Amino acid sequence: xxxxxxxxxxxxxxxxxxxxxxxxxxxxxxxxxxxxxxxxxxxxxxxxxxxxxxxxxxxxxxxxxxxxxxxxxxxxxxxxxxxxxxxxxxxxxxxxxxxxxxxxxxxxxxxxxxxxxxxxxxxxxxxxxxxxxxxxxxxxxxxxxxxxxxxxxxxxxxxxxxxxxxxxxxxxxxxxxxxxxxxxxxxxxxxxxxxxxxxxxxxxxxxxxxxxxxxxxxxxxxxxxxxxxxxxxxxxxxxxxxxxxxxxxxxxxxxxxxxxxxxxxxxxxxxxxxxxxxxxxxxxxxxxxxxxxxxxxxxx
Amino acid sequence: xxxxxxxxxxxxxxxxxxxxxxxxxxxxxxxxxxxxxxxxxxxxxxxxxxxxxxxxxxxxxxxxxxxxxxxxxxxxxxxxxxxxxxxxxxxxxxxxxxxxxxxxxxxxxxxxxxxxxxxxxxxxxxxxxx
Numbered sequence: 001x002x003x004x005x006x007x008x009x010x011x012x013x014x015x016x017x018x019x020x021x022x023x024x025x026x027x028x029x030x031x032x033x034x035x036x037x038x039x040x041x042x043x044x045x046x047x048x049x050x051x052x053x054x055x056x057x058x059x060x061x062x063x064x065x066x067x068x069x070x071x072x073x074x075x076x077x078x079x080x081x082x083x084x085x086x087x088x089x090x091x092x093x094x095x096x097x098x099x100x101x102x103x104x105x106x107x108x109x110x111x112x113x114x115x116x117x118x119x120x121x122x123x124x125x126x127x128x129x130x131x132x133x134x135x136x137x138x139x140x141x142x143x144x145x146x147x148x149x150x151x152x153x154x155x156x157x158x159x160x161x162x163x164x165x166x167x168x169x170x171x172x173x174x175x176x177x178x179x180x181x182x183x184x185x186x187x188x189x190x191x192x193x194x195x196x197x198x199x200x201x202x203x204x205x206x207x208x209x210x211x212x213x214x215x216x217x218x219x220x221x222x223x224x225x226x227x228x229x230x231x232x233x234x235x236x237x238x239x240x241x242x243x244x245x246x247x248x249x250x251x252x253x254x255x256x257x258x259x260x261x262x263x264x265x266x267x268x269x270x271x272x273x274x275x276x277x278x279x280x281x282x283x284x285x286x287x288x289x290x291x292x293x294x295x296x297x298x299x300x
Numbered sequence: 301x302x303x304x305x306x307x308x309x310x311x312x313x314x315x316x317x318x319x320x321x322x323x324x325x326x327x328x329x330x331x332x333x334x335x336x337x338x339x340x341x342x343x344x345x346x347x348x349x350x351x352x353x354x355x356x357x358x359x360x361x362x363x364x365x366x367x368x369x370x371x372x373x374x375x376x377x378x379x380x381x382x383x384x385x386x387x388x389x390x391x392x393x394x395x396x397x398x399x400x401x402x403x404x405x406x407x408x409x410x411x412x413x414x415x416x417x418x419x420x421x422x423x424x425x426x427x428x429x430x
Binding site for chain 2 (some may be wrong): 003006007011014015079122123125126127128204206210211212214216217219221222225248249253260262263
């Protein structure tokens with residue numbers, strides 16, 4: 001497999017992971033324009049722990065998850081009373097705050113060994129995981145794909161539990177969920193925290209995979225794209241994110257003749273879907289119909 | 301499930317031992333990238349010049365490459381990696397770059413474990429540094 005295909009696959013897996021983190025938000029009935037902020041926090045945390053302080057990447061990933069979860073919980077506690085557009089705007093403000101903050105962050109870790117630190121808008125270079133681990137591009141791509149597979153399995157298992165059913169209940173009608181005794185506020189805070197931790201985890205993977213990160217990477221465009229992938233795919237199943245990512249990153253990017261019109265086509269697809277399939281291509285009724293058909297075939 | 305994840309993390313921890321402790325074995329480098337539009341749409345010709353980051357002296361580096369990505373939308377507009385070949389003067393010249401759209405792109409130069417990032421604003425008539 002050539003380097004370009006490997007990079008495309010790795011990129012698609014990373015974007016899918018970020019879209020899955022937004023899927024969790026959608027499950028609980030909220031949208032977010034700020035997940036690029038958690039993604040950035042995860043990327044910088046992992047970079048600082050591994051390239052700045054020479055810790056093993058496992059600790060880098062751990063630090064990213066913890067940093068993402070803490071910032072997610074803080075944002076959730078502050079914003080969970082807000083609904084709809086107000087919540088959306090608060091997440092957007094958070095994302096921009098993180099991006100601007102990273103642009104102001106200069107840090108030069110001292111001590112023995114090769115070190116690197118964030119240099120404001122110039123970004124953070126010297127992330128050497130791929131080189132030092134000997135993984136190469138193929139190994140790094142496999143690493144990212146394996147991480148995505150684990151995340152997908154984790155989310156699918158969570159959805160099968162009673163906890164998953166509660167989350168969906170809150171997402172579909174929070175007033176009804178509250179009326180039947182569910183702790184809506186707690187569930188929302190927990191899911192937003194989990195979603196932020198997952199976005200930070202994918203950010204850590206991004207830092208390892210690309211070896212260079214900068215604040216501009218975490219602009220609102222990234223969050224909008226990730227949200228669009230989720231909305232195109234649908235809220236019926238976590239695997240639906242592959243439809244959105246596949247359409248943009250694989251199909252439209254691969255067809256070079258469409259290069260100039262790519263964003264117009266992508267935007268047009270979103271507009272059409274919002275008009276005719278507001279819950280995405282794989283919405284809940286569609287997923288149930290597919291499952292029913294599959295069960296019917298198995299019986300035969 | 302949790303146990304499985306823990307086992308995988310532990311294995312990764314043991315197997316990658318010294319992963320974060322590589323040594324910076326190469327000279328600190330800087331890169332100058334200058335590009336000009338070609339007759340084709342979204343195709344540019346670029347010169348890449350590698351110098352010592354502190355002294356500014358030209359360096360001859362074998363086996364470098366450049367990758368282009370849009371910083372504002374990472375991963376979604378990446379161009380294929382371009383391998384660079386040095387000429388007799390040790391300069392890497394006349395690289396053809398194919399973009400997917402106009403705008404600000406990050407050119408990432410890699411040689412071994414050294415990475416240098418430069419930003420360029422590709423427009424139809426000219427390429428400038430933002």
